[in-house]
Amino acid sequence: MTPTSRYRVQSLQQVQISTSLHHERIMLAPLSHSEATTLAVGLRRCLLKGFEGTCFGTLKIRHSWLTKREKKCYEYLALPGIRETIRDIMMNLSSVVLLGMPIKGKTAVLKIDQKVGVFEARHILLPEGIHCLSPNQTILTVVVPLELELELTIERGSGFRIRDGGEHEEGLLLDARFNPILQVDYQIQKTERRTGFDFNENASRLKKEIISDTLYQKDSHFIKKEQVKNELSKEQSALTFEIYNEQEQDHFYLLLFDIWTNGTIQPIEAMQRAARQAIAVYIPLLRFALTVPSNILVHKQFDSKNKYAKK
Template sequence: MSLLQIECLESRIDKPREHYGHFAIRPLNSSQAITIGNALRRTLLADLQGTAIVAARIAGVNHEFSTIPGVREDVLEILLNLKSIILRAQIKEPQIGRIRVQGPGIVTAGLLELPMGVELVDPRQYIATICNNSIFELEFRLETNIGYRITNRGIDTMASDFLQIDSRFMPVKKVNFSIEEVQLDISKDKETLFFEIWTNGSISPQDAMSQAADLLAKFFNSLKNLDFNYPIEEFNSEEQTIGQVSIEELQLSVRAYNCLKRAQIHSLGDLLNYSYEELLEIKNFGQKSAKEVVDALNKRYGIQLPYEKMSEVTE
């Protein structure tokens, strides 16, 4: 099998938080491009690490619906502005940053006191406006993780006076790929895979492609030396084991997954307490999402979700 070649066709920085890269991967045998394209795209969007602000403690504030005297924005707006700040870092443990500004003036990300090894992508990102000589003071916690984390609104469990923030760790904003067939001769058809990658500036498209390829290589490399001589462990209670499986294993769409999480459905055990009709009663959970859940349960675990609760049927 010939070695793949990757070529960067275009690389540009439109804005500090908008980096773009266009790549060509060749040569690929027929149908290989779609396989590699799908695997790389999912890895780029879901498995690369990023750093984000996950919680904040604002002086004189007890809950997210408060207002701060002398500050134009309310607390909820400030938390949303903190959520949008893009950071470049690789930290293993949560870190604390701070800011203390006396007005009047505009508070931007460039005024943040960041821990060692953490950098701002765009220091001009807006946080708040102080209208008088009030002092604006807050602490915030940073974490490195993957994906998007929706938190329970209210006080952070790790610190009694920190307010939680929904966190987007994904450095890649968008990925497109296309395939072009190249006929070398009558008997050999090859394909070229074209990739377009947009990042938030915390990582370059070139590094994003490299990290995604490295993750996939390590993943598949772990399958090379499987030893099938070991007996498969048998569990005493298959029903209990299935019930402990996380809903992430169903590989649902983002919409369906988020709706289940907001309804406090974290495992198959939680999910099996619902019927099809009860799923439809979940906020923003339509028939398409319900059918997706039913099909995933049946396909992956052979479980049929009831359309009605048995107690309702027998009454």
């Protein structure tokens, strides 16, 4: 068995909570504790910072009341005939999930022409190449017939951008969450001794534990009930380095990833892309090691030691 053939990956649970919220639990095993820790930290950072996405960037509001009174539009202003404040409208627009890249133009428009009711993301006219994955997201509620137009710019980037509260030529700056990865959690679990490791048996055991594990959303934070308790850190704190080293050699470890996305990418696909990004960092090191003969490195090290000895 080659060193890489013993590692296996399996999806333990895949749930589509809504069109804009996907969750998946992925297991990687068997690993040593140092391997599991290195993979967990590296892949989590790639998942949270290495992806691009599309969302609304700025907002311009055209309202007859603003034009007549020559007032500037700021986020804490309340417009007559609209139940929400401009700040609420901006927060609702930041929650809209977009997929794709604009082909012609980067402007979306929401026009309200003497209508009353609740206007959602599906009422926004998007440019070609852009699709909305959260069509039921409420934008604003009109209680009095009026004429209103919201002009939105579509941007593409990575990470998360927080609005600064100032005025820009393009309009009001929105909170932009470009990264499609909402949250990433990982657990490292210790299994039985190395002599009797069974990948399928551990996978079935974890699937049974997942049945009682419920997921729900509260205030944009994802909370998991009845989480599998990981007491490995408590055990390690009470052990010396020698005992811990012996224990690591006697056991295998499972690495569990819980990934939440906004629906523009599947969690398992995100994991694959993160793995490619991590591998791309090591490829130049491998190529450098292959192009430089080992005897040259030894001679250079020997010469440097002789120079220091002469001094």
